[in-house]
Structures are given as structure tokens and as C-alpha cells.
Amino acid sequence: EVQLVESGGDSVQTGGSLRLSCVASGFSFSGNWMHWVRQVPGKGMVWVSRVNSDGRSTNYADSVKGRFTISRDNAKSTLYLQMNSLRAEDTAVYYCARETPGTGFSEYWGQGTLVTVSS
Amino acid sequence: SHVLTQPPSVSVAPGQTASLTCGGSIVGSKSVHWYQQKPGQAPVLVVFDDSDRPSGIPERFSGSNSGKTATLTISRVEAGDEADYYCQVWDTDDDQWLFGGGTKLTV
Numbered sequence: 001e002v003q004l005v006e007s008g009g010d011s012v013q014t015g016g017s018l019r020l021s022c023v024a025s026g027f028s029f030s031g032n033w034m035h036w037v038r039q040v041p042g043k044g045m046v047w048v049s050r051v052n053s054d055g056r057s058t059n060y061a062d063s064v065k066g067r068f069t070i071s072r073d074n075a076k077s078t079l080y081l082q083m084n085s086l087r088a089e090d091t092a093v094y095y096c097a098r099e100t101p102g103t104g105f106s107e108y109w110g111q112g113t114l115v116t117v118s119s
Numbered sequence: 120s121h122v123l124t125q126p127p128s129v130s131v132a133p134g135q136t137a138s139l140t141c142g143g144s145i146v147g148s149k150s151v152h153w154y155q156q157k158p159g160q161a162p163v164l165v166v167f168d169d170s171d172r173p174s175g176i177p178e179r180f181s182g183s184n185s186g187k188t189a190t191l192t193i194s195r196v197e198a199g200d201e202a203d204y205y206c207q208v209w210d211t212d213d214d215q216w217l218f219g220g221g222t223k224l225t226v
Contacts (some may be wrong), residue, residue, distance in 0.1 A: 016122055035216065045154075045162065045205055047216035059214045095161060104209030104216070107153035109161040 001025040002108045004096050007112030016086050016117070022079040022096030022110055030054075030074040032101040035106065036081050038092035038115075048094070049081065053101060064090075086117045121145040123206055123219035124164045130225045137193040139222045141206030144187055149208040151189035153182060156221075157202045165204075166191060193224070 022034070036048040049060045051068040058070050069082040079096050089102040093114050097106035123143045131137040141151060151169050154162035164173050166182035169189065179194045193200055206219040 037216070037218075044221045045156075045207075045218045047218065050215070061215060103167070103212075104150060105164060105167050105207065107164045107167075109163075111161050 002098070004098065004108060004110035006094065006096055006110045006113040009094065010113045011116040011118065012086055014086060014088060014117055014119045017082070017084045018086065018115060020081040020094055020096075020113055020115070021081065022081075023099045024077045024079065024098070027098070027108075029072075029077040031101070032068075033101050034072060035097045035099060036070060036079075037095045037097055037109075038090075039095070039112075040092045045095075046092075050099075051079070083115070086115075088117050088119070091115060091117045120213065121210055121217055123208065123217050125204075125206060125219035125222045131193075131196050133198060133226055135194055135196055137179075137196050137200070137224055139191040139193070139194065139204050139224065140193070141189040141219050142187055143208075143219075144218075145175070145208055145210060145217070146184060146189050147186050149210070149213045151182070152207045153180075153186050153191045154205045154207065155200075155202045156205065162205065196224075196226055198226050200224060 003025045006022045035050045039045045049069045058060045067085045071080045093112040095112045096110045098108040153166040156162045165180045169184040170182040181192045203221045205221045
């Protein structure tokens with residue numbers, strides 16, 4: 001059974017940092033691209049970032065570029081999102097999602113972890 | 120940058136057909152994917168590549184894509200279909216996913 005379990009969400013002050021993790025199981029983690037997608041409670045989904053299978057290629061939404069860093073440890077089947085210089089508008093539930101390379105969609109999502117940024 | 124436009128809400132009676140649209144200039148040239156999301160839950164893929172269904176998704180869910188509008192059609196709507204539905208495309212030019220704003224389906 002494919003499972004994605006996020007953790008690391010917390011309440012943090014504006015300007016602070018946080019690292020999210022997503023532990024994968026039930027599939028070949030190293031063979032898949034991985035994404036972070038966020039959702040303000042009650043609002044729509046917004047794509048945040050993507051990393052390719054070996055971690056060498058990444059991309060980010062303009063709203064987080066330069067502040068967030070996506071990475072992965074294939075030996076640990078774990079995806080990360082390092083979030084720095086956090087803003088109130090980063091408050092959201094963060095989901096990790098798996099993409100079979102090049103398909104452009106995700107059939108498997110985690111349950112999400114809540115990040116709250118306040119002053 | 121491209122935008123995907125979805126109507127905020129659609130209401131349909133049980134047993135009827137719901138048509139949820141997703142518009143945008145990028146739609147006609149890209150594959151469109153659809154997700155169902157119920158309150159407090161993760162998204163569930165219901166249609167991919169415009170019209171394909173993942174295993175386990177009822178045949179009542181179907182999709183189409185023509186011109187600048189993609190449509191998710193839910194036939195014989197049931198109370199359990201009540202949820203938010205999001206369309207999504209992979210903008211390969213900018214190498215990022217785009218989501219529509221979502222449509223709340225009320226049954």
C-alpha cells in the first residue's frame with residue numbers, strides 16, 4: 001500500500017524557519033518525482049515545488065522561490081521542504097504528492113501537515 | 120502566467136448529471152486532471168489525461184477537453200459525491216502545476 005506521511009508542521013513566528021518531512025512507503029520512492037502542494041484552510045490548492053527522481057532538478061512557485069528548498073533522501077524514502085523567512089501568507093496545510101515521472105499529475109497524496117505563521 | 124477558471128459552485132439533484140468546467144487558454148493544449156476533495160481529507164484523483172479514470176473510480180466520472188474548456192461530468196450523482204473538485208494541468212513551459220480555484224459540488 002502506497003503511503004505518504006507528512007510531519008513537521010507547527011506554529012512559527014513571522015521570519016522563522018521550519019522543515020517539513022514526508023516519509024514514503026509502499027513504492028519505489030527513488031523512481032518517482034515528488035511535489036509539495038499547499039492549501040489555505042477553506043481555499044484552493046496551490047503548487048509549491050517539485051523535485052525529480054534523483055534530486056538534481058527542482059522547481060518552485062514564484063511565491064516561495066529563494067525562501068523554500070525542496071530536497072529528498074532516497075535512502076530514507078523521505079522528501080523534505082525547508083521553509084525559511086516564513087510569512088503569514090505561508091500559513092496552509094502542506095501536502096506531499098507523488099508523480100510518476102512525466103505524467104503531470106498525482107495519484108497519491110499525503111494527509112497534510114499544518115503550518116501556521118503568525119506574528 | 121496561465122490561469123484555470125472554475126465556477127465556485129454547482130448544485131445538482133441526486134440522480135442527475137453534474138458538469139463541472141475548467142477554462143483557460145492553456146487547457147486545449149495540455150492534459151487536464153481532476154481531483155475530488157472532501158472536508159478534512161487529501162485530494163483524490165478522479166480523472167487524468169482529460170478522460171481516463173484511475174482504478175477504483177466509478178464509471179460515473181468522466182472527462183473531456185475541447186478548445187479552451189475541460190469538463191468533468193458526474194452521472195447519476197450521489198450524496199457521497201458532494202465535495203470540492205479541482206482541475207489541474209502541468210504547465211510544461213514553466214514546469215509547474217496549475218490548479219483551478221475549485222468548484223464546490225452540492226448535492
